[in-house]
Amino acid sequence: MSALEHLPGIDNGLLRFLTCGSVDDGKSTLIGRLLFDSKTILADTLNAMEKTSAKRGMTAVDLSLLTDGLQAEREQGITIDVAYRYFSTGTRKYIIADAPGHEQYTRNMVTAASTANLAIILVDARKGMLNQTRRHSTIAHLLGIPHLLVAINKMDLVDYDQATYESIKAEYTKFAHKIGLKDVRFIPLSALAGDMVVERGERMPWYEGPTLMQILEAAPAAHTERPESFRFPVQFVCRPQDSANPDLHDYRGFMGRVESGEIAVGDAVTVLPNGLTSRVKAIEIGGQKIDRAIHEQSVTLLLEDEIDTSRGDMIVKSAEAPEPVKQIDANVCWLSETPMSPARTYLVRHTSREVKAKIAKIDYRLDINTLEHEPVTTLVMNDIARLSLKLAQPIFADAYRSNRATGAFIIIDESTNNTVGAGMIA
Amino acid sequence: MTTLTQQTLTHLDWLEAEAIHIMREVAGQCSNPVLLFSGGKDSVCMLRIAEKAFRPGRFPFPLMHIDTGHNYPEVIAFRDKRAEELGERLIVRSLEDSMARGSIVLKHENESRNKHQSVTLLEAIEEFGFDCCIGGARRDEEKARAKERIMSFRDEFGQWDPKNQRPELWNLYNARSHKGENIRAFPISNWTELDVWQYIQREQLELPSIYFAHTRPVVRKGELLMPVTDLTPAKPGDTIEEVMVRFRTVGDVSCTAPVASDADTVDKILAETATTTITERGATRMDDQTSEASMEQRKKEGYF
Numbered sequence: 001m002s003a004l005e006h007l008p009g010i011d012n013g014l015l016r017f018l019t020c021g022s023v024d025d026g027k028s029t030l031i032g033r034l035l036f037d038s039k040t041i042l043a044d045t046l047n048a049m050e051k052t053s054a055k056r057g058m059t060a061v062d063l064s065l066l067t068d069g070l071q072a073e074r075e076q077g078i079t080i081d082v083a084y085r086y087f088s089t090g091t092r093k094y095i096i097a098d099a100p101g102h103e104q105y106t107r108n109m110v111t112a113a114s115t116a117n118l119a120i121i122l123v124d125a126r127k128g129m130l131n132q133t134r135r136h137s138t139i140a141h142l143l144g145i146p147h148l149l150v151a152i153n154k155m156d157l158v159d160y161d162q163a164t165y166e167s168i169k170a171e172y173t174k175f176a177h178k179i180g181l182k183d184v185r186f187i188p189l190s191a192l193a194g195d196m197v198v199e200r201g202e203r204m205p206w207y208e209g210p211t212l213m214q215i216l217e218a219a220p221a222a223h224t225e226r227p228e229s230f231r232f233p234v235q236f237v238c239r240p241q242d243s244a245n246p247d248l249h250d251y252r253g254f255m256g257r258v259e260s261g262e263i264a265v266g267d268a269v270t271v272l273p274n275g276l277t278s279r280v281k282a283i284e285i286g287g288q289k290i291d292r293a294i295h296e297q298s299v300t301l302l303l304e305d306e307i308d309t310s311r312g313d314m315i316v317k318s319a320e321a322p323e324p325v326k327q328i329d330a331n332v333c334w335l336s337e338t339p340m341s342p343a344r345t346y347l348v349r350h351t352s353r354e355v356k357a358k359i360a361k362i363d364y365r366l367d368i369n370t371l372e373h374e375p376v377t378t379l380v381m382n383d384i385a386r387l388s389l390k391l392a393q394p395i396f397a398d399a400y401r402s403n404r405a406t407g408a409f410i411i412i413d414e415s416t417n418n419t420v421g422a423g424m425i426a
Numbered sequence: 427m428t429t430l431t432q433q434t435l436t437h438l439d440w441l442e443a444e445a446i447h448i449m450r451e452v453a454g455q456c457s458n459p460v461l462l463f464s465g466g467k468d469s470v471c472m473l474r475i476a477e478k479a480f481r482p483g484r485f486p487f488p489l490m491h492i493d494t495g496h497n498y499p500e501v502i503a504f505r506d507k508r509a510e511e512l513g514e515r516l517i518v519r520s521l522e523d524s525m526a527r528g529s530i531v532l533k534h535e536n537e538s539r540n541k542h543q544s545v546t547l548l549e550a551i552e553e554f555g556f557d558c559c560i561g562g563a564r565r566d567e568e569k570a571r572a573k574e575r576i577m578s579f580r581d582e583f584g585q586w587d588p589k590n591q592r593p594e595l596w597n598l599y600n601a602r603s604h605k606g607e608n609i610r611a612f613p614i615s616n617w618t619e620l621d622v623w624q625y626i627q628r629e630q631l632e633l634p635s636i637y638f639a640h641t642r643p644v645v646r647k648g649e650l651l652m653p654v655t656d657l658t659p660a661k662p663g664d665t666i667e668e669v670m671v672r673f674r675t676v677g678d679v680s681c682t683a684p685v686a687s688d689a690d691t692v693d694k695i696l697a698e699t700a701t702t703t704i705t706e707r708g709a710t711r712m713d714d715q716t717s718e719a720s721m722e723q724r725k726k727e728g729y730f
Contacts, residue, residue, distance in 0.1 A: 236454045
């Protein structure tokens with residue numbers, strides 16, 4: 001690859017993806033391979049890795065050394081926390097969320113999955129589907145990651161045998177059907193030798209599909225696949241009254257990010273919770289006017305009418321306003337070492353809105369290995385459960401499966417200010 | 427339902443939109459934030475993002491620089507000029523004041539002041555009662571940073587506990603803190619060095635002159651080029667060479683080395699950045715080379 005190929009000429013946006021699996025599945029090696037083959041690893045990093053590999057008595061560079069950032073992780077040879085890695089090709093920038101594989105780190109995988117638009121689930125070709133594979137797939141599904149790629153890795157250790165690949169694929173397909181996974185693709189890989197990662201290699205002529213990199217390059221970025229309703233949570237209100245410029249005396253800009261859908265000057269909008277309607281007078285970024293704004297753009301909206309609006313309110317298109325709700329059913333992953341205390345009041349943050357909440361009922365805990373429902377009275381760390389919450393104020397929510405931005409919330413413990421739960425509205 | 431007319435933002439637009447969102451979350455959630463501005467290229471990007479986030483209003487936070495007293499004068503002049511152009515308030519707190527107070531004691535006169543910045547920063551946080559410091563750190567800079575949250579919690583001693591970080595999901599950032607505690611917010615966490623240069627190019631941002639190729643006396647120390655300055659004079663036996671160099675980061679004079687380069691425009695720097703073979707900190711920061719974990723150690727002690 002020549003140098004300037006790395007500067008995006010055609011800019012195909014940014015893709016966030018997640019890799020799940022354990023060190024044993026070769027996950028770190030795969031990430032190392034992607035970074036290495038896309039020429040993202042630079043000489044001094046490689047140098048440090050060579051030294052460490054040699055110190056541990058290895059002959060080849062251990063690509064997994066790239067991803068283990070914390071001292072404790074290097075000492076124990078495991079990944080504890082989510083790490084974010086970056087690379088870019090000629091056309092696209094990538095953010096990899098690297099999540100640890102073990103069961104006690106479910107919360108980390110949930111965290112990594114929350115921002116991903118594609119998940120690579122690694123399966124060791126020698127071992128086939130494990131409980132861990134099912135667990136990762138279930139979490140990816142629950143977190144609404146639209147694209148799943150099952151990478152059957154370590155093909156070099158099964159002599160690149162097609163039958164092994166096909167049988168794992170058949171077993172997974174059956175499982176995918178059972179949990180309702182739709183967009184699943186399969187690829188045979190050797191992250192260690194590099195086959196089908198960036199280069200095809202010559203050892204799997206029987207596989208005619210795209211390489212891993214080709215799949216990543218072609219995967220749709222978030223929000224591109226279906227039209228969504230316009231949702232604009234207000235983060236901050238700009239009122240530059242003290243300005244010397246008299247034009248700004250009546251300026252009232254509602255600042256936020258278009259979480260979904262799009263908006264144009266002249267569109268009819270409703271402000272929630274007060275329900276007042278108006279039209280979009282102007283859309284600005286940093287004081288510069290634009291005609292329309294699309295999902296994920298951070299802009300300032302100015303309305304025709306003076307409407308009292310503050311942080312935590314939501315501006316929507318009048319024709320597609322969500323219903324305010326004061327009771328929600330949700331799938332919740334408990335993240336804190338302190339178990340949930342069902343008698344307590346927690347804080348729920350949904351978009352830019354914060355409301356007090358009480359647990360109305362825990363329906364069941366989901367066993368993420370067997371998918372069975374178990375009755376429980378509280379939640380401990382890494383539990384995923386279906387429950388209902390009573391809210392002190394209404395929120396303007398969509399079901400998570402139709403809108404990840406307005407269907408998600410976090411639960412905060414006010415005594416510690418810690419984020420203790422992650423919720424997806426059913 | 428709305429029809430779909432445009433698909434996606436370009437990667438720079440996406441990164442910018444994310445950073446604006448994060449700054450506005452800080453403004454919405456924190457009562458007394460501050461933006462750390464050093465005059466370096468990352469913080470120059472941060473100022474442009476703040477303009478896009480809050481204009482035509484004023485920034486809902488002042489700017490602050492923790493001055494080691496060992497900065498290149500070009501950078502300090504640039505810092506003051508930029509704050510003035512923006513019409514925003516700039517607070518400068520100096521390591522030398524902490525040394526005079528006795529809260530910083532150097533092991534020897536020439537010890538790098540870089541790691542002592544934490545002390546002055548924590549003193550300034552206490553003096554002004556800041557509940558959040560917005561900084562321009564990036565996850566791609568260093569291994570320990572790759573695991574840093576966008577809103578990173580620090581206890582009363584300014585300490586980062588990497589094993590006990592708040593989970594951070596979706597774009598629902600939790601910047602809550604109790605009195606005395608502190609949040610460090612990193613809006614450009616997801617940017618790489620290349621993204622920063624592409625943004626500087628696109629937005630035509632002005633930078634301190636030492637980022638561009640210039641001739642400077644240096645001494646070769648292994649693979650590093652040590653600048654010869656009043657603070658870092660050549661030692662007996664050193665060979666001083668005049669070399670065409672530029673700085674990739676502008677930290678403390680005593681620990682920031684330039685790289686050999688004839689890139690005197692942003693376009694040329696971009697071309698070089700795309701072909702570079704050494705990471706930014708590896709090429710230029712002596713303080714990170716002590717051990718594999720030295721950044722993590724400094725961060726635990728309150729460093730940015």
